[in-house]
Amino acid sequence: MRPWQRLRRPFRRAPHGGVLRLSPPEVLLIGFALLCTLGALLLWLPGSATRPLAWHEALFTATSAVTVTGLSVIDVSQDLTFVGQLVLLVLIQIGGLGFMTFAALTVLLLGARLPLQQQNLVREALGEIAFSDVRHLVKLVIWFALCIEGIGTLLLAIHWVPEYGLKAGLWDGLFHAVSAFNNAGFSTWKNSLSRDVDDPLVTVVITVLFIVGGLGFVVVSDIYRQRRWSRLAMQTKVVLLATLWLNVIATLILLALEWSNPGTLGALGSDFARLQAAWFQAVTPRTAGFNTLDTGSLRDASTLLVMLLMFIGGGASSTASGIKITTFVVLLLTARAFYRNTEHPTAFGRSIPQETVIKAITVALAGVLLVFLTLFGLTITDSRQHFIDLAFETVSAFGTVGLSRGITSDLSLPGQLLLGITMLLGRVGPLSVGYFLATRQSRGVRYAKGDIQIG
Amino acid sequence: MRPWQRLRRPFRRAPHGGVLRLSPPEVLLIGFALLCTLGALLLWLPGSATRPLAWHEALFTATSAVTVTGLSVIDVSQDLTFVGQLVLLVLIQIGGLGFMTFAALTVLLLGARLPLQQQNLVREALGEIAFSDVRHLVKLVIWFALCIEGIGTLLLAIHWVPEYGLKAGLWDGLFHAVSAFNNAGFSTWKNSLSRDVDDPLVTVVITVLFIVGGLGFVVVSDIYRQRRWSRLAMQTKVVLLATLWLNVIATLILLALEWSNPGTLGALGSDFARLQAAWFQAVTPRTAGFNTLDTGSLRDASTLLVMLLMFIGGGASSTASGIKITTFVVLLLTARAFYRNTEHPTAFGRSIPQETVIKAITVALAGVLLVFLTLFGLTITDSRQHFIDLAFETVSAFGTVGLSRGITSDLSLPGQLLLGITMLLGRVGPLSVGYFLATRQSRGVRYAKGDIQIG
C-alpha cells in the first residue's frame, strides 16, 4: 500500500456507514477551526496581552493569523506582549505551512484517485519528484520555508539591528520574514511598513519573500529541479509569467492613478520612492497584506483595482489565497478561445481540458457569490460604514489579504464574525471546490436530459 | 429550403471569402447601433424637444430607448414634445419587440444547425408550434405584444382619464403600457410612478405588464398552448417558478430592510401601501426600471439586493435583460448538485446537460467582468461620485433596468458613453455568448492536453 493510500483511508467514505466520512477539505476546515480556537485561548491568556482581550478579539486575531489574513481588530504592536506576538507568529507559520503541505498532499491524493493519465499529469505538476514518502513532502515544505525565511530574517536584521538594537532588530526581522513568506501581512508596527516606504532593501526583501511564498511549493520545486525554462511544466510557466505580467501592469496603472494623489504617491519626495511605493502597493494585494501607503487614501479606481488583485490572489497550494492566479489565467485563456471561436483554450501549445475550465469558472463564481453574501451581511450589520470600505474589507477577508481601509476594528461583533467566517472559507474554499469537482461521482439514478435556454 | 434556412443564408460564413460574414448577434448589435443613431437624429430635430438637445443627450436617450433601459440624462416629461415622446415610444417598441423576435429566431436558427435531437428540444421549447414561416413567428410576437399592451392601455386609461382628461389620460396609459410591457421603464412623469405608489390598480397593471413581457415569448406561447402545468416544458416551469419565488422573497426582504426607513417605506401611511411599494420595488429591478420609491434613499443592504436582482434580470428572448433568470436557476441547481456531489444538476426529473451549465456560468462571469470594467472606467471618469452610486448605475445599465440613484445626468461625457456601451452590450451580450458557445467549432489544429491546478 502506497503511503498516500494509507493516508487517504480515513478520508474515504466508510464502506459500512461508519462515523468517519470526512474529505480532505473538510479535515482542513475542521483542523483550521480547532487551531483558531486553540490560538484564541492562548492569546486570551493574561501573559499574551498587555490589556485583557475580549473573547471575540482573541478569536478574530487567531483566525486572522491561522488563515494568514492579517486583518486585525487589535493593535498587535501595543496590545500583545512578546509572548503574544510569538503565539501569533507560530499560528501564522502553522497556518501557512500547514495549508501549503495539505494542498500539495491533496493534489497527490487526487492523483492516486484519478485515471493513470491524469495521475502522471499531477506527478509532472509536482516537478517529477519521486515522493517515496508523505513525510518526505512535509519535510521538503518545511525545509523550503525555513531556508527562505532564514535568508529573509538575516537580510532584514542586518538592516534593522543598527536602527533598533540587536534584540528588537532580530525579532522584527524574524517576525516580518515569517509573516511575509506566509503572506500573513501582520506587522509588529502600527502602520505596517509605512516607515520604510522608500527603503529599497525592505521593499525588495519583503516583496520577494511574499511573492515566492505565493508562487506555491509545486512551482518552486519545479523551478528548483528543472532550472531551464523549456523544461518547466506548463503550470509553472503560466504562474511565473502571469505573476510577472500582473505585477508589472498593476504597478503601471497604480503609478498613473495615484501619481498626483497627495494622500499616497503624491506625498513622496522622489520618483524612485514613488516607483517603490507603487510596486509595493501593486504586489501586496496578492495576497500579502503589508502596506507602505495608506490604503484608505487610495482613489476609488485604485481601490477597485486592488480589490480585483485581492480577488485573484496567488498560486495554488501556496501561502497565498484568492481564486488563485491559475484560475484567473484559465479564465483569460477561455475568454480568448471564446473570442477566437475555438473549442479549447490553449497555453504553450497545450490545450486546457474542459474539466479545468469548468473548475476555474466555478471557483471564480463561487468566490463572487461568497463576497456578495458577506458584503450583503455587512451592509446590514454595519450600515453606518461606507459601502466601498465594507466591500474592500470583504474582498480582503476572502482573499486573506489583510489590507484594510481602517474600519475592521470599528465593525460590530456580528460583522467581525462574518469576516472571520469569510477568511476561513476564503482560505479553504477554492481548494475544496477544486477537490469536490475532481472527485464528484455519478449517481445511480439517471435522468433524461432537458435543456434550458441561457442568455 | 425551409424558411429559416433561407433566412440563415446571409449570416453564414460566405464560402468563397465574401464580405458578408456576420453572425446573428453581430447583425443585432449593428442593427441596434444603427437604430440608436437614427433615433438620436430624430430626437435631435427641433420638433422633438422643447430645448435644443446636445448630440450626446439625444444619442444617450435613443440608446436607452432602443435597449429598453430607461436611464435618462434628460427630463422626458419636460424636455421632449409630444412628437419627441412618440419617437421615444416607437424606439422602445422596435427595440423591445425587435429583440424578442430576433432572439426567438436565433433559437430557431440554432435549432436548424444543431443535431436532430437538440432541434426537437428547441421546437419543444418553442411550445411545439409549427412554424411554417418565419413571418408567422414575427406576426405572433407582434400580435401577442399588441394584445397585452392594448389591455394595459385600456385599464390604465380608465384609471387616468378621469384624473388627467381624455387626451392626456389616454396618452399616459398608452405610453406606460408600452414602456412597461417592453421593460423600458421610461415614464412621462418626472418621478416615474411615485405618485401612484399606493394605487393598487397602477401597481398591479404595471407590474403584470412588465412581468409578462419579461417572461419571454417562448414561455408565454408555451403556457398559451398547453394550459396545464404537467404539460409545460421544463424551461417554462423553471421560469415561472423562479419568477414567483424571486419576487416573493425579494418583497419580504425589502419589507424587512426598509420598513422603518423614513426615506422609503417608513414614509407611507398604511401597511397595505408599504406592501404594494415593497412588491413594486422587488419586481421592478428585473428589469422594468419604473420606480414608486426613491431609489437613492434605499438602505445599502437593499441597494445591494436590488443590484443582484438587476443583474439576474428576466426570461430569455423576452423584453427583459440581465444574465436571465434561467441562467440564475442553472447556477443555483449547479450549486445544489455540487453540494450533493452529483455530476449533473437536475430540475423536474430532468438532468441539465454540461453544455448548458457551462453556458450559464460563462454568461454570469462575463456579466461580472463587464460590470467590473465599466465600474472601473466610471471611477476614473467620474471620481467625485459615490462608489455605491456608480456601482448601481453600472449594474442598472448592464441589466438595461433604468433604475437610478439620480446621478446619470451628472455623469461626465465619457461616463455617459461608457454607460451607453454597457447598455448595448448588456442587451445583446448574453444572447451572443449563448449563441457563440452553441456554434463554436473545433479548429483543425490539435493540441496535447496540459492541465493546470485550480483553487
Ligand SMILES: [K+]
Ligand atoms: K495576508
Ligand SMILES: [K+]
Ligand atoms: K428597463
